[in-house]
Amino acid sequence: MQKSAAADAAAIPGIASPSRNSAIPAQARPADAAAISKIANQLRISSIRMTTAANSGHPGGSLSSADAFATLYFGGVLAHDPANPSWEGRDRFILSNGHICPVWYSALGKAGYFPESELATFRQLGSRLQGHPQKGTLPSIEVSTGSLGQGFCVAAGLALGLKMDGKASKVFVSLGDGEVEEGCVWEAAMASSHYKLENLIAFVDRNGLQQNGPTEKVMGIEPLADKWRAFGWNAIEADGHDARQILGAFNRAKTAAGGRPTVIIFKTVMGKGVPFMENDHQWHGKALPKEKAEEAVRILEKGA
Numbered sequence: 255m256q257k258s259a260a261a262d263a264a265a266i267p268g269i270a271s272p273s274r275n276s277a278i279p280a281q282a283r284p285a286d287a288a289a290i291s292k293i294a295n296q297l298r299i300s301s302i303r304m305t306t307a308a309n310s311g312h313p314g315g316s317l318s319s320a321d322a323f324a325t326l327y328f329g330g331v332l333a334h335d336p337a338n339p340s341w342e343g344r345d346r347f348i349l350s351n352g353h354i355c356p357v358w359y360s361a362l363g364k365a366g367y368f369p370e371s372e373l374a375t376f377r378q379l380g381s382r383l384q385g386h387p388q389k390g391t392l393p394s395i396e397v398s399t400g401s402l403g404q405g406f407c408v409a410a411g412l413a414l415g416l417k418m419d420g421k422a423s424k425v426f427v428s429l430g431d432g433e434v435e436e437g438c439v440w441e442a443a444m445a446s447s448h449y450k451l452e453n454l455i456a457f458v459d460r461n462g463l464q465q466n467g468p469t470e471k472v473m474g475i476e477p478l479a480d481k482w483r484a485f486g487w488n489a490i491e492a493d494g495h496d497a498r499q500i501l502g503a504f505n506r507a508k509t510a511a512g513g514r515p516t517v518i519i520f521k522t523v524m525g526k527g528v529p530f531m532e533n534d535h536q537w538h539g540k541a542l543p544k545e546k547a548e549e550a551v552r553i554l555e556k557g558a
């Protein structure tokens with residue numbers, strides 16, 4: 255019989271069984287799949303508004319990841335407390351693909367971490383909502399990110415530290431599919447299975463595109479799930495625009511045992527929800543002009 259990582263940890267002198275130190279705070283009732291899809295479109299709308307107001311930023315990946323973020327924050331996946339962001343028992347979240355912060359900030363604002371009116375300050379001088387997440391601004395930012403690959407490495411280190419301290423908190427980390435071309439991702443992946451970090455849950459926005467075009471043209475990453483498996487990870491593949499599948503994948507990852515970290519590869523569409531943006535890599539890092547943004551919002555409002 256395979257021992258659980260908790261049992262492994264307990265066997266190491268000085269390492270206790272995982273615990274959160276305090277009860278999980280009461281949270282709003284988790285949204286169901288239909289409600290999650292609506293929230294995802296609201297996050298898409300605010301990502302469009304923020305980037306157009308700033309005339310810069312990254313709407314394409316924000317739109318492809320919106321369903322995953324809506325599920326993580328509103329589907330009862332992440333243990334967190336907007337009223338007490340530094341709650342010690344919280345699950346940690348790191349946005350390793352820091353450039354898609356419009357969708358993350360939108361989720362944080364909606365969850366009550368700060369007034370949603372602050373979203374309008376995105377990318378302005380002195381704003382807490384910088385173009386890439388900056389630690390020390392919003393309390394929910396565990397580490398500054400934006401240099402691709404680095405956030406994932408920090409996530410692995412955080413998961414190791416939490417495991418050594420006997421904490422039950424999970425570490426969730428978001429990655430882009432172009433991002434996994436970074437070499438340090440695979441060093442950290444190797445270390446994570448070596449240290450049996452079953453408390454680490456990575457999810458990849460597999461939208462097939464990166465800054466300069468299709469991933470398979472720039473630097474082929476397939477077979478992606480098999481690569482993670484070869485590095486000792488559980489790999490789950492799911493439709494990243496189907497809230498039911500996303501919820502199922504996150505819940506499987508949360509209950510994974512056997513000392514393997516888990517990666518979820520969400521198959522998605524860059525610019526999802528706005529037909530004239532879909533599957534077009536020019537929207538990786540370019541804001542919509544004002545009239546186009548208004549048109550996009552009108553389309554998205556039908557599903558919000």
Ligand SMILES: Cc1ncc(C[n+]2csc(CCOP(=O)(O)OP(=O)(O)O)c2C)c(N)n1
Nearest residue numbers: 315400401402430431432433463464465538
């Ligand atoms: C180390 C590093 N190299 C290059 C960049 C510039 N850069 C930012 S996002 C990006 C493309 C990433 O592609 P992907 O992860 O697929 O994100 P998506 O385009 O889908 O949002 C690049 C090259 C960076 N931020 N960090």
Ligand SMILES: [Mg+2]
Nearest residue numbers: 431432463464
């Ligand atoms: Mg991509």
